[in-house]
Amino acid sequence: MEEAFATKISTPATDKDGSERAPSISVAGAAPAIAPDHETDQLKVTLGEFEGPLDLLLYLIRQDQVNIYDIPVARITDEYLRYLKLMEELDLAVAGDFLVMAAQLVELKSRMLLPRDSTAAEEEIEDPRAELVDRLLEHEKFKAAAQMLWSRATVEQAVFTRAEIETDKNNPEVAVGLFDLLTVFQKILARHKEEVLMEIEREEVTMAEMIERLRNMIRSAGELNLVKFFERAQSRRELVVAFLSVLELVRLAEISLIQRETFGEITARAVAPA
Amino acid sequence: MAEHSQTAAELEPEAIEAFEADDEVQGTREISATELKGITESLIFVADEPIDSKTIAKVLRVEQAAIDEAIQSLVEDYGERSGGLQLREIAGGWQISTRPEHHEHVRTYLKSRPSAKLSLASLETLAVIAYKQPVTVPEILEIRGVQSPSAIKTLLDKRLIVARGRKETVGRPMMYGTSKEFLIQFGLKDLSELPSIEDFQDLAGSVANE
Numbered sequence: 001m002e003e004a005f006a007t008k009i010s011t012p013a014t015d016k017d018g019s020e021r022a023p024s025i026s027v028a029g030a031a032p033a034i035a036p037d038h039e040t041d042q043l044k045v046t047l048g049e050f051e052g053p054l055d056l057l058l059y060l061i062r063q064d065q066v067n068i069y070d071i072p073v074a075r076i077t078d079e080y081l082r083y084l085k086l087m088e089e090l091d092l093a094v095a096g097d098f099l100v101m102a103a104q105l106v107e108l109k110s111r112m113l114l115p116r117d118s119t120a121a122e123e124e125i126e127d128p129r130a131e132l133v134d135r136l137l138e139h140e141k142f143k144a145a146a147q148m149l150w151s152r153a154t155v156e157q158a159v160f161t162r163a164e165i166e167t168d169k170n171n172p173e174v175a176v177g178l179f180d181l182l183t184v185f186q187k188i189l190a191r192h193k194e195e196v197l198m199e200i201e202r203e204e205v206t207m208a209e210m211i212e213r214l215r216n217m218i219r220s221a222g223e224l225n226l227v228k229f230f231e232r233a234q235s236r237r238e239l240v241v242a243f244l245s246v247l248e249l250v251r252l253a254e255i256s257l258i259q260r261e262t263f264g265e266i267t268a269r270a271v272a273p274a
Numbered sequence: 275m276a277e278h279s280q281t282a283a284e285l286e287p288e289a290i291e292a293f294e295a296d297d298e299v300q301g302t303r304e305i306s307a308t309e310l311k312g313i314t315e316s317l318i319f320v321a322d323e324p325i326d327s328k329t330i331a332k333v334l335r336v337e338q339a340a341i342d343e344a345i346q347s348l349v350e351d352y353g354e355r356s357g358g359l360q361l362r363e364i365a366g367g368w369q370i371s372t373r374p375e376h377h378e379h380v381r382t383y384l385k386s387r388p389s390a391k392l393s394l395a396s397l398e399t400l401a402v403i404a405y406k407q408p409v410t411v412p413e414i415l416e417i418r419g420v421q422s423p424s425a426i427k428t429l430l431d432k433r434l435i436v437a438r439g440r441k442e443t444v445g446r447p448m449m450y451g452t453s454k455e456f457l458i459q460f461g462l463k464d465l466s467e468l469p470s471i472e473d474f475q476d477l478a479g480s481v482a483n484e
Contacts, residue, residue: 052418052419052420053419053420054418054419054420055419055420097419097420097421101419135419138417139417139418139419140474141471141474142398142401142402142405142417142418142471142474143398143401144474145401145404145405145469145471145474146394146397146398146400146401147397148401148469148474149397149400149401149404149460150391150392150397152460152461152462153391153392153459153460154388154391155374155461156374156459156460156461157377157388157389157391158374158375158377158388159360159371159372159373159374159377159461160371160372160377160380160384161369161370161371161372162319162370164322165320165322
């Protein structure tokens with residue numbers, strides 16, 4: 001029977017690596033569907049957003065329109081196992097959580113078959129399904145609560161507060177001083193010392209060339225991490241020229257320097273022509 | 275310029291105390307009720323986050339009751355005016371925002387689209403945490419019937435939940451609760467504003483009984 005299923009899966013919206021897939025999310029209403037395809041005489045199965053075994057169980061109960069307080073355990077268990085088999089064929093990883101529930105259902109089914117202790121008083125006989133029903137109802141409550149949260153969030157997303165106000169705290173541009181720059185420069189200089197470079201011949205880079213290089217790098221990337229820029233320098237002399245060219249472009253107001261946090265990295269950005 | 279826009283919430287506690295120290299006689303600065311109302315509104319407007327009357331009272335060096343009164347009067351004004359803005363109590367503070375019914379036009383202007391919502395798994399996990407907090411991962415699993423590690427990570431990343439220490443039980447599992455950001459994003463005054471979980475009981479029963 002299962003082999004005849006033409007399966008079409010819409011995978012559950014997982015939030016792997018924290019990224020939410022916005023458009024595919026539908027809340028609580030997501031249900032799998034089995035629709036007969038009249039042309040090919042096959043059943044098309046769409047597995048909806050089954051979040052877990054409880055959801056699957058609730059779905060089966062609702063689909064069969066049975067009373068949740070009087071679940072026909074044998075029938076629901078069979079259906080559950082059929083779904084499980086299908087899911088196993090499609091996605092082994094999903095099945096793990098579901099197997100536990102399958103075992104519980106089978107156990108419940110067998111307990112239902114046991115003859116009841118006729119000597120026990122009527123009210124003492126506890127329905128073996130009671131625990132499962134409680135869990136299902138509890139789960140259902142939280143599904144409803146999730147839906148409530150969803151509608152609240154939707155309304156809140158339609159509400160806007162004013163944009164951020166510029167303060168000293170969130171305007172890092174003013175925060176970079178000459179000494180911040182010198183600190184960065186010094187660090188690079190220190191690192192440079194340690195590197196043993198074979199200098200074959202002296203390559204002179206002029207100030208004008210360095211300024212041009214800096215301009216090009218900023219232009220092509222939009223902004224430039226100054227550490228990266230300084231690290232390109234092949235010699236101490238070149239480093240000094242690089243540093244001076246940064247100062248020169250700042251003086252000419254061609255670039256602005258941004259430091260997002262104290263002792264953080266300094267970025268150079270082209271100043272938009274007025 | 276920049277100094278003026280610094281929000282009260284950002285003022286150092288010491289700075290506020292310093293204010294208080296040299297203000298020996300409370301209420302020496304004569305601020306009329308009208309003026310107080312105006313200043314209160316300004317502060318609520320510039321605050322980055324919902325601001326409470328206590329903070330405003332400290333900045334203005336007046337009794338908190340006076341601020342509460344001013345806010346109440348402002349709430350009435352906003353209600354009567356039914357303009358484009360609303361003044362609401364959120365996460366234990368006050369906030370001025372646009373009204374949701376104008377969102378379409380506001381979005382058109384801002385060229386913003388509704389941002390990615392939480393997945394169903396994350397929302398359900400969040401619901402369990404909101405109602406059962408502080409709650410551990412095994413307890414969440416018991417209710418949801420399914421593991422939710424990625425949902426919890428997402429909620430932590432979005433700062434909607436925070437760790438609340440460890441439960442003194444086997445394995446000392448981490449407990450989680452909702453954050454202030456949760457209240458802000460879901461437009462809640464405080465947690466008591468959430469409908470009671472028992473209210474969902476009837477709903478659940480009736481749906482399941484269909």
